[in-house]
Amino acid sequence: MPPIETSRSGRLHYRPLERVFLAIMLVIAIAVAAWGAWIERRPQTTAPLLRGPAGSLVPIAAPVVTEFDQDSQAPHQIQSSTSWLLPPYYQWEANGSAGAKLGFVRVHGGLLTVGVRSATPDFRGYFLTTRDPFPAGWYAHTWAVSPPAVTSGVGELVFAVQTATTDQTGLINYVFVSLVTTRVRGHLRSTWEIGYAYGYEKDAHSVILKKIPESAVQPENGMYHLVIWTDGSTAYRAWINGEEVFASSALHMQIAPPFDAYLEVQEKNTPYAVQYRRFAAVQAGGVLLRGLPARAEVLWKGHTYRPKGGDVVLPVSAQAGEASGHLSIVMDGKETGGDVTLWAGQELTYES
Structure with a gap:
C-alpha cells in the first residue's frame, strides 16, 4: 500500500535557523524563479503542423504533453518553499518526504529518474509534480519503465492525480496506480495497487480498491502506459497498457479539482529509483x-x-x-x- 506522502503540498514549516539559511538563499532563488516564470509566460510562436498547396493546419494550443527529451540542469529551490525546480522543466516541481538530501530527480537520455538515495526504516518518497493543474474529467497519462527488483525492503512506482488545492486546504486527497515491489521469504513479488487517499497531511488514510499481480499485465517494450481518469467525486477509472484495470462510479473521494499529477517513488529499507518517459493530460x-x-x-x-x-x-x-x-x-x-x-x-x- 503506498504510504501517504506528507510533503505533497510542497510547503512545510521551517525552524528559526532554517529561515535564516533560506533568507540567504532567496536572493539567488528569486532570480532563478523569475527567469523560469518569464520562460513560462513569454509569447509562444506556434508553427504549423502541416503546410502546403491546400493551406495550413496550425495548433490553436499545444497539447499538455511533457517529453523528457532534454537533459535536466541542476535543480534550484523555489522561493519560500521546500520544492525545487528542475530546469528546463519549469512546469514541474520536485519535493517529497525524503527531502532534497536523500531524494533526487534528473532527466537524462530521454528518461526522468525519481529516486531515494539511501534506505530509510520508514517509508520515504520523492516526486515530480505538475505546476499547471488540469480539470476534472481529463485523462492523465504517463509512460513508466518497468521498475527494478529489490534485494530487500519495499520499492514503489507511483502515478497519482491529486487535488491542486492542497496548499490552501491541507487536504492531500488523490487517486493512484502503483507498482509495489518487495521480497517475501526470499521471493520477489510485484503487485499493482489501485486506490485513493484522503485526509489532512498529518492525518491521512489510503484505501486500496484493487490489487493485481504484475504478471497479469506485461510491459510493452519495457514500458507500462498508465492512465488515470476521475471526476474527483464518485468516478474513477484506470488503465494499464490499454487494459482497464479498475472502474467505479460509486466512490466517495471528495478530491476537489483542478488536479495535479505526480510521478513518484517510495521506498522502505532500500534505496530505490523509478523512471518515466513522458506525461500527458488530454481531453x-x-x-x-x-x-x-x-x-x-x-x-x-x-x-x-x-x-x-x-x-x-x-x-x-x-x-x-x-x-x-x-x-x-x-x-x-x-x-x-x-x-x-x-x-x-x-x-x-x-x-x-
Whole structure:
C-alpha cells in the first residue's frame, strides 16, 4: 500500500535557523524563479503542423504533453518553499518526504529518474509534480519503465492525480496506480495497487480498491502506459497498457479539482529509483479541426471527412492519448499532407 506522502503540498514549516539559511538563499532563488516564470509566460510562436498547396493546419494550443527529451540542469529551490525546480522543466516541481538530501530527480537520455538515495526504516518518497493543474474529467497519462527488483525492503512506482488545492486546504486527497515491489521469504513479488487517499497531511488514510499481480499485465517494450481518469467525486477509472484495470462510479473521494499529477517513488529499507518517459493530460472528444472551407476534404487513417459548419472531428481515443498517421487536406485539386502525431482534445485551425 503506498504510504501517504506528507510533503505533497510542497510547503512545510521551517525552524528559526532554517529561515535564516533560506533568507540567504532567496536572493539567488528569486532570480532563478523569475527567469523560469518569464520562460513560462513569454509569447509562444506556434508553427504549423502541416503546410502546403491546400493551406495550413496550425495548433490553436499545444497539447499538455511533457517529453523528457532534454537533459535536466541542476535543480534550484523555489522561493519560500521546500520544492525545487528542475530546469528546463519549469512546469514541474520536485519535493517529497525524503527531502532534497536523500531524494533526487534528473532527466537524462530521454528518461526522468525519481529516486531515494539511501534506505530509510520508514517509508520515504520523492516526486515530480505538475505546476499547471488540469480539470476534472481529463485523462492523465504517463509512460513508466518497468521498475527494478529489490534485494530487500519495499520499492514503489507511483502515478497519482491529486487535488491542486492542497496548499490552501491541507487536504492531500488523490487517486493512484502503483507498482509495489518487495521480497517475501526470499521471493520477489510485484503487485499493482489501485486506490485513493484522503485526509489532512498529518492525518491521512489510503484505501486500496484493487490489487493485481504484475504478471497479469506485461510491459510493452519495457514500458507500462498508465492512465488515470476521475471526476474527483464518485468516478474513477484506470488503465494499464490499454487494459482497464479498475472502474467505479460509486466512490466517495471528495478530491476537489483542478488536479495535479505526480510521478513518484517510495521506498522502505532500500534505496530505490523509478523512471518515466513522458506525461500527458488530454481531453475526450477527438481532434477538432476548425475553419475549413465547405469544399475541403480531410483524409485520416483511410477515411474521408467533410466539414460541418467549418469543423471536422477526427477520432483519437482519450485512453490511447495519441494517434500517428498520414493527415491530408484536399481542396480544389490541391493537397497538403504529411505524417503527424495527434493528441486527443487537440484543436487545429485552418489557414489558407
